[in-house]
Amino acid sequence: MDVTIVDYKSGNISSVINSFKEVAKGKVNIEVTSDLNKIKSSDKVVLPGQGSFKSCIDGLNSINGLTDTLSEFALNNKKPLLGICVGLQMFADVGYEEVETKGLGWISGKVSKINNQNGKYKLPHIGWNQINIVKESKIFKDIENNSHMYFVHSYEFIPNDKSVATATTDYSSNIVCAIEKENIFGTQFHPEKSDKTGLNIIDNFLSL
């Protein structure tokens, strides 16, 4: 199996690469590239994302044909794709970090700043928080409800259709932290930094 981690020069993806390579050892071939042909021929794609919503979208758009290739992969060919952190957020129609920015529009909804309730909640939401699994998901196989995952973000994805949410986490409100819509998966938390439980989620994705 060939899995591509999309390298679009936005943010730091070495931890994503290291964790996928660790889990993939010997059984899955991991490519790190923005080469459109390699993405097209992959069995699965991982879309990481760090930094702001805008900087990630700008990063995708700076590579000619990349968003079209990804859309074709996920929407037309319906092959498994996992978005991590801003990678998940970019599925939305629109994001409001820095300036209003158009997202990929794969899963209808918006990305807004977490309500810090006048300073009661510090932002970024950094650290280990428990996930409340609200719906079965293929990437949660053998993952216990209330498992701890590592989060680092100030913005949250608010989908219009709540049924895409597979897990939430409690920080100021119930933040959607994992989604599954057909072949499209996403986590707001960082499985690559969530120790053994996180590696288990990566393994579940690679085993799909």
Place this chain on the structure above:
Amino acid sequence: MLKNRIIPCLDVKNGRVVKGINFVDLKDAGDPVEQAKIYSDGGADEICFLDITASNENRDTIYEVVEKTSKKCFVPLTVGGGVRSIDDINKLLNCGADKVSINTAAVQNSKVVEDSSRKFGSQCIVVAIDAKRKDGGWEIFTHGGRNPTGINALEFASKMEKCGAGELLVTSMDKDGTQSGYDIELVQKISSMVNIPVIASGGVGTLDHLVDGIKSGASAVLAASIFHYGTYSVNEAKQYLASKDIPVRI
């Protein structure tokens, strides 16, 4: 519920672990990659490497240490010490660091914090504040605690938040190495003033000190000696915090 973090810190010099007492008098005691792995397997919420003499010496050893560690530890890794520029930050992140802590460069030129948080995201920019009590307040120091600056620590903390720092790592130089507890008042003042997470550092000798750090408003507590010399394990520390009704990941 978001848990309070326990962060063991490894002071690294020339690729080897040391732990300074009041920033001098170093002892050599171990391989950083092995140490980090022991910590992450033992439940550390993050690992911190501080390259203590990096400002003056050849820095290439730390890159190698970070690269090796990030292939073995799957919890967040923060690296600080001698980080001068956007290029240094970029290089550390590419080697596998998840966050970079900036001290001297942030004081000398706050634009480094502004530019780096915009380029890499606030989540990976930690500003390290080394503060020492002076005239009823606190003064910050640079260059691993060697150079006084005349800058007020509380004003600087606020400025760094505005510049885009994702977290503040607040070290009391009066307390560091004394094992007599954090400078509680300093942690309280800064964490109540800023809306970003504060990591308390400097002075931990007992598990109650960790409890005091969290109770004074820190989101995370950093310690070196008590873990490094095996006085307590990270898991023991977490069990103790939990017994005091402090939310931790167990």
